Amino acid sequence: MISKSTIDKVFDTARVEEVIGDYVQLKKSGSNFKGLSPFTEERTPSFMVSPVKQIWKDFSSGKGGNVVAFLMEHEHFTYPEAIKHLAKRYNIEIEETEQSSEEKEKASERESMYLVNEFAKTFFKNQMMNTDEGKSVGLSYFKNRGFNMETIEKFDLGYSPDLWQGFTDKALAKGYKLEFLEKTGLTIVKNDGEKKFDRFKGRVMFPIHSMSGRTLGFGGRILTNDKKQAKYLNSPESEIYHKSKVLYGLFQAKKSIAKEDNCFLVEGYTDVIQFNQSGIENVVASSGTALTPDQIRLINRLTNNITVLFDGDAAGLRASIRGIDLILEQGMNVKVCVFPDGEDPDSFAKTNSLEDLQNYLAEHAQDFIRFKASLLLDDAKKDPIKKSEVVRDIVNSIAKIPDQITKEIYVQMCADLMDVSEEVLFSTLAQITAKSQKTSSKQTAKKEMKVVKETASAEPKVDHQYELERSIIRLLLKYGDKEAVFMDYELEFDEFHREKLVPVKSEDVVYEKIFKDLQIDEIELSNQIFKELYELIISKYTEMGVLKMETFINQISPELAQEVTSIMMEYEVNQLHDWKRQEIFVIDKSELDPREVVETILNLRRFLIRKKVQELSESVREQTDDLHIEIIQETMDYNSLEVLISDKLNRVV
Incomplete structure (x- = not known):
């Protein structure tokens, strides 16, 4: 539309x-x-x-x-x-027609859930900004937290009215289905729909966004002292919301994280919001859940550096150590910054200027070893047994780092801090690593044995026809409009009627050369994707004389586009490996080699001839004597043709 x-x-x-x-x-x-x-x-x-x-x-x-x-x-x-x-x-005005009710009905379940969440976000914002209850309860709460209107708008904050069905009734009246209100968790349904009520009744609302800004779910904070209700309540897991794979504030923070090449990791919604308002935008929250590998990988796409911010609660610090080990496992650089007793990121940012906040973060951020040592040695004091446990704990963390050089540097640092010899630490590290590798090897061996058993009866085979047809498409995509001189060979007879191959030069455009040669033998590509691409590409060249890749790829189906991308990016994969440093030099086929065009077409012809000969040989047993002779003759003709093509290939090479 x-x-x-x-x-x-x-x-x-x-x-x-x-x-x-x-x-x-x-x-x-x-x-x-x-x-x-x-x-x-x-x-x-x-x-x-x-x-x-x-x-x-x-x-x-x-x-x-x-x-x-x-x-x-x-x-x-x-x-x-x-x-x-x-x-x-890109601020482009969209021209579209209204969807019919039938077209809306066809919308996917996921899209319906996104639409419900988007409506809910707008509803909660409107309730807070335009109703007496919303202003006096919700807006007052956020203003008391020190948030200004710009910040409230930036994070789409809102308020859910203190009514059992305030949101639900409004959503149903607007045509949203109860099925999707329930699946997103916005409405709790009981007794097959007889009873339904708002999950977030009487709470201030924090929308949770995807990396692109779509509303995945909500966090709601209660404003009363009712101990029977959870202080914070999140949307339940759903088709579109998986809390272990989401970071609060990432949508607002992603550009700043990439720019600053660092991500501050905090615990709560208000920590993120207060930091943003202070002027530090590269901050996200795990939303009160234990940090997960999926969340760490989200950050790792934007930066390799994480600074974890903690308040001064010692018990909370110890509980968070596992998250640091997970970050190390991902090969990331991690620092830790602890705020003074009684302060958390929210309160500290609120009561300090941007300059003071930045200075504190810069001066108090420490590497994970110093953090662990200072945290755990307080308990160990002068007890040698406890101290050895602390040392082993730190070495366990070092063992999780993938990079060997980084490991060695941290071992040296640990030796200085803990007053333990490097030899002992390296020996301990080797033991831990060996044990881990042994466990990993056993798991890998089990997986490999399973794969071997599953594939024992079927050896992988190269699909030559697939590869040759793919080469035809690659040549058309990369060089279709290029002109070249092609060296081919034609069969002639000398005065004694003996066959001989005579070189013939021809100047042609690549796509015309391929099209004419395939047409002579009436060759059709067997792979359906390649066949569709071949017809589209030849059509474009015939019509325009050129193939503009950025336009072409936008006009074909996603399936075809994926294949085109794979073909066009073949050479680029070699840039992922630093081959030159290893003195391995990869040929960049950015220039057309006319021999490759001729070879590819000849090889495809030879393959199809061999395939035909095989089919004829298998059919001989089933035919009468007369047909039997005809098939043998046809087979001999094809064999002669294959020999001729092989001779041509040897000359081309």
């Missing part, structure tokens, strides 16, 4: 490197950018973005495509949603 002119304008304006840069920390790599995959867990970058071609490729998951494909994969947008998101980002 979005007009074609709007879609074209979006594609013309949107820059794939800018959009993906909001989600992944991209670093320059030649003419491209590389970063960690947002789709898989990895420590070595395998995600490539090409600004020139306006495409991306994730070599760890196989995904790829244009800017819209990225948003559809990462944010689970539909195609229209991705276009609308980009239009909003």
